[in-house]
Amino acid sequence: MVNNESNGKIALITGANKGLGFEMSRQLAQHGLTVLIAGRNLQAAQTAATTLQNEGLLAEAIALDINNSSQIQEVVQYIGDRFGKLDVLINNAGVILDEGWIISNASYISLDIIRKTFETNFFALVEVTQTLLPLILKSQSGRIVNMASIEGSLTLHADPNSPIYDAKPFAYNASKAAVNSFTVHLAHELRNTPVKVNSAHPGWVKTELGGEGAMMDISEGAKTGVQLAILPDDGPSGGFFHLGEPVPW
Numbered sequence: 710m711v712n713n714e715s716n717g718k719i720a721l722i723t724g725a726n727k728g729l730g731f732e733m734s735r736q737l738a739q740h741g742l743t744v745l746i747a748g749r750n751l752q753a754a755q756t757a758a759t760t761l762q763n764e765g766l767l768a769e770a771i772a773l774d775i776n777n778s779s780q781i782q783e784v785v786q787y788i789g790d791r792f793g794k795l796d797v798l799i800n801n802a803g804v805i806l807d808e809g810w811i812i813s814n815a816s817y818i819s820l821d822i823i824r825k826t827f828e829t830n831f832f833a834l835v836e837v838t839q840t841l842l843p844l845i846l847k848s849q850s851g852r853i854v855n856m857a858s859i860e861g862s863l864t865l866h867a868d869p870n871s872p873i874y875d876a877k878p879f880a881y882n883a884s885k886a887a888v889n890s891f892t893v894h895l896a897h898e899l900r901n902t903p904v905k906v907n908s909a910h911p912g913w914v915k916t917e918l919g920g921e922g923a924m925m926d927i928s929e930g931a932k933t934g935v936q937l938a939i940l941p942d943d944g945p946s947g948g949f950f951h952l953g954e955p956v957p958w
């Protein structure tokens with residue numbers, strides 16, 4: 710159900726100009742949150758925000774290349790001045806730079822590709838989160854959602870019967886395993902605060918990154934991240950989920 714009434718909560722979604730980030734923004738705004746559509750291309754973020762505004766939703770564009778430290782600082786300054794807190798951070802922006810999904814390339818993929826993948830999928834995610842954390846701690850119910858992937862699951866990669874056994878693009882998968890490690894460590898550190906930190910696997914979703922073969926529609930794919938972003942106060946922290954069900958680490 711669409712709720713055009715603001716509930717006073719502010720959400721920032723990285724890489725929100727398209728794909729899952731855009732659809733999670735829409736669904737969060739339908740729950741009454743004001744969504745900050747962060748994009749490295751401000752014009753694309755503005756177009757996305759205008760689309761949601763035209764649907765009667767509370768959305769604003771914000772320029773954020775997560776690999777740009779000074780832009781991260783500017784975003785913190787802006788949110789602090791404008792809202793004084795941040796209720797939801799969805800670390801959604803991500804890349805795959807391996808040459809495909811159904812490959813096994815750990816023996817030869819270049820360190821350059823591995824480093825570039827980690828720069829966006831892991832180091833920038835950590836920097837964005839650490840820098841925004843003081844504002845998230847000012848919320849009465851802070852929620853951090855890290856868009857990981859089932860591809861980051863070591864348990865499933867080690868199981869010859871798992872559906873992802875032959876999907877081994879090493880740079881992407883290792884970066885998502887590292888994201889899951891961050892989730893567990895940060896959730897532990899914040900365990901005595903209201904902030905909840907969880908990893909999401911959205912499903913294999915029809916987006917640019919998901920590619921041609923993906924099975925799930927974007928509206929369904931957005932649900933896991935949205936559920937984790939609006940968890941009640943007695944909800945879990947430090948977990949890894951897909952549509953409410955735990956995913957093995």
Ligand SMILES: NC(=O)c1ccc[n+]([C@@H]2O[C@H](COP(=O)([O-])OP(=O)(O)OC[C@H]3O[C@@H](n4cnc5c(N)ncnc54)[C@H](OP(=O)(O)O)[C@@H]3O)[C@@H](O)[C@H]2O)c1
Pocket residue numbers: 723724725726727728729730748749750753773774775776800801802803804829856857858859910911912913914915916917918919920923
């Ligand atoms: N689709 C799936 O099946 C699937 C499955 C598991 C996990 N995931 C994860 O879900 C997240 C979203 O994926 P998606 O499928 O929606 O991908 P997508 O359609 O390719 O969108 C990726 C988004 O990330 C942005 N981005 C990339 N690098 C960035 C940077 N340095 N700074 C800011 N934004 C940046 C892109 O911006 P530009 O438009 O400017 O390029 C775009 O907005 C990713 O973390 C992905 O790993 C997806």
